[in-house]
Amino acid sequence: MVAIAYSVAFEGLEARLVEVQCSAAPGLPGFAIVGLPDKAVSEARERVRAAFGALSIAMPNKRLTVNLSPADLPKEGSHFDLAIALAVLAALEIVPADELGRCVCLGELALDGRLVGVAGALPAAMAAAEDDRALICPRACGPEAAWVDAVPVIAPATLREVVDHLTDRHPQGRATPGVIGSAPPVGCLSEVKGQERAKRALEIAAAGRHHLLMVGPPGAGKSMLAARLPGLLPPLSPVEALETSMIHSLAGTLEDGGISRRAPFCEPHHTASMAAIVGGGRGAKPGQISLAHNGVLFLDEFPEFPRQVLETLRQPIETGEVVVARANAHVRYPCRFLLVAAANPCRCGHLADAALACARAPNCGADYMGKISGPLMDRFDLRLEVPAVGFMDLELPAGGETSAQVAARVAAARAVQARRFVDKPRLRANADASGALLDEIAAPDDKGRALIHRAAERLGLTARGYHRILRTARTIADLDDSVRVHSHHLAEAISYRLPFVAGG
Structure with missing residues (x-):
C-alpha cells in the first residue's frame, strides 16, 4: 500500500x-x-x-x-x-x-x-x-x-x-489568528535638538519613500534621527502587512504569530555579508533588504560596508525586487524599501574642523566618500549635510514639532498618493512613479521648468537625477497640499541634490 x-x-x-x-x-x-x-x-x-x-x-x-x-x-x-x-x-x-x-x-x-x-x-x-x-x-x-x-x-x-x-477520537478546533503586533516605542522627533533641516528631510523621505543620505561628523545625531523615522510612517495597509509578514514568516522572525501593521525597521551592521543583506545562503533565504520590504533599511557607517555589497543594492533600489540565483535555487523576493544611510565625511570624521581633522585632509574625505560609487550616490533622492550640534544648543529645552504632528502631515500626503495611484496597484508612493506618469503628475510651472533646466546644466544632473528631483518636488507639493508643482517646491528638492565629494 x-x-x-x-x-x-x-x-x-x-x-x-x-x-x-x-x-x-x-x-x-x-x-x-x-x-x-x-x-x-x-x-x-x-x-x-x-x-x-x-x-x-x-x-x-x-x-x-x-x-x-x-x-x-x-x-x-x-x-x-x-x-x-x-x-x-x-x-x-x-x-x-x-x-x-x-x-x-x-x-x-x-x-x-x-x-x-x-x-x-x-x-x-x-x-x-x-x-x-x-x-x-x-x-x-x-x-x-x-x-x-x-x-x-x-x-x-x-x-x-x-x-x-x-481518527475522530478527539477532533481539534480551528486555530485563532494572533493579535496584531503593537508598534514598539519610538523616540519623539521633538527630543532632537536643532537639525531642523534634517527633520524636514526625514518628513519628505517618509512622505514619498525617498532614499536619504545623511553625512556629518560623529555625534551630530544622524543615527538618532534615523531611529525616529518609524514614528513618522503610517501603518501598513492590509496588503502591505500580508506581504511583509510572509517574508518574516519565511525567515522565522514573525513575532508571536501576529500580523504586524508596523513598518519594519532593519539596521544591519556594516560587517554583514552579501548574503545577509541581499539574500542567499542555505535555501536562498531573504536578506535584510527583503525583511525591510514596505519599511526602512538603515545602513549606518555607510562607506564601511564592503563596496561589493553596496553595489548589489543598485538594482533592487530601482526595481523593488531581488532575484537570488544559485546552482540549485532561483528565487525572487520583493524589496521595496526606504533606504536611509548615514556616513561620516571622512575616516576621522572631522573633515570640516581644521583643529580636529587629520593630516590627510581634505584628501581623506575624497578617499572615504569615494567608496560610494557615483551610480549609487545618484540613487539617493535626498543628500543632506548634518552639521555638529553646539553644546549651547544641547542646554536648550526640548521643543519643536512632535513625531505625531509630522506623522499627520505624512499620512495626509500618503493619502493623496493613494488616490493618485488608485488604479495602479504596483505604485504606492511618488518614488515609484516614472515615465509619462511622472511627467504628468510632476509637471512644473514655467518658473519651475526654467529653474530645473538651469540646475540640470550647472549640477550636471543625469537623467536619473533629473527624475528624482521631480519625484521629490511632487512629494513636497503634496505636503504643501498643492495640486501643481511650483518653483519653490523644485528649489527645495534641488537643495537636497547638491553634490558631495563622491567616488566614481
Whole structure:
C-alpha cells in the first residue's frame, strides 16, 4: 500500500505542494527517504522513530520507502517531519488515508512526540488555501497561519493529538489568528535638538519613500534621527502587512504569530555579508533588504560596508525586487524599501574642523566618500549635510514639532498618493512613479521648468537625477497640499541634490 500525505517546499515566497508518498513493502526492515532530501530531511527517520516510540507504536518489520515528489525539487528543512510521520502511519493503516489526503502538514517532531514550531507557516497556509486543503501545523504556528481565513488551520501540540484528530477520537478546533503586533516605542522627533533641516528631510523621505543620505561628523545625531523615522510612517495597509509578514514568516522572525501593521525597521551592521543583506545562503533565504520590504533599511557607517555589497543594492533600489540565483535555487523576493544611510565625511570624521581633522585632509574625505560609487550616490533622492550640534544648543529645552504632528502631515500626503495611484496597484508612493506618469503628475510651472533646466546644466544632473528631483518636488507639493508643482517646491528638492565629494 502507498499512502500519501502533503507538505510544502519553499521557493522564495512561493510554497510548492510536495507529495509525501510512503510504501510499506515486505523485505528487510529499513527506512529510506528519497526525493532530493537535505540533511535535516534525512534525519527525520530518527525523529520519527523516537516519536513513534513515545506513542507506543512499534516500527513494522517491513521496508519503508518515503518519496518526496516531485523528486527533482530540492527539499530542505525539518518541517517535513510531520508529513513523513503521518504518511508512515497511513501506510500502516493507523490513520485514515482519505482524511490525510485533504490536509497539508507542516511541523518538526521532537523525540517525545511534541510538535516544534517551524518557519513558513503563513506561506504554507496560502498554498493550502489555493489547493483547497486544510493545514495541520504545530500549536506555535497556529496563530500565524490562521490569518489566512480561507483555510481551516489545525494546530495540535503533539503527534498524538494529530492522530486523535484524524481518527475522530478527539477532533481539534480551528486555530485563532494572533493579535496584531503593537508598534514598539519610538523616540519623539521633538527630543532632537536643532537639525531642523534634517527633520524636514526625514518628513519628505517618509512622505514619498525617498532614499536619504545623511553625512556629518560623529555625534551630530544622524543615527538618532534615523531611529525616529518609524514614528513618522503610517501603518501598513492590509496588503502591505500580508506581504511583509510572509517574508518574516519565511525567515522565522514573525513575532508571536501576529500580523504586524508596523513598518519594519532593519539596521544591519556594516560587517554583514552579501548574503545577509541581499539574500542567499542555505535555501536562498531573504536578506535584510527583503525583511525591510514596505519599511526602512538603515545602513549606518555607510562607506564601511564592503563596496561589493553596496553595489548589489543598485538594482533592487530601482526595481523593488531581488532575484537570488544559485546552482540549485532561483528565487525572487520583493524589496521595496526606504533606504536611509548615514556616513561620516571622512575616516576621522572631522573633515570640516581644521583643529580636529587629520593630516590627510581634505584628501581623506575624497578617499572615504569615494567608496560610494557615483551610480549609487545618484540613487539617493535626498543628500543632506548634518552639521555638529553646539553644546549651547544641547542646554536648550526640548521643543519643536512632535513625531505625531509630522506623522499627520505624512499620512495626509500618503493619502493623496493613494488616490493618485488608485488604479495602479504596483505604485504606492511618488518614488515609484516614472515615465509619462511622472511627467504628468510632476509637471512644473514655467518658473519651475526654467529653474530645473538651469540646475540640470550647472549640477550636471543625469537623467536619473533629473527624475528624482521631480519625484521629490511632487512629494513636497503634496505636503504643501498643492495640486501643481511650483518653483519653490523644485528649489527645495534641488537643495537636497547638491553634490558631495563622491567616488566614481
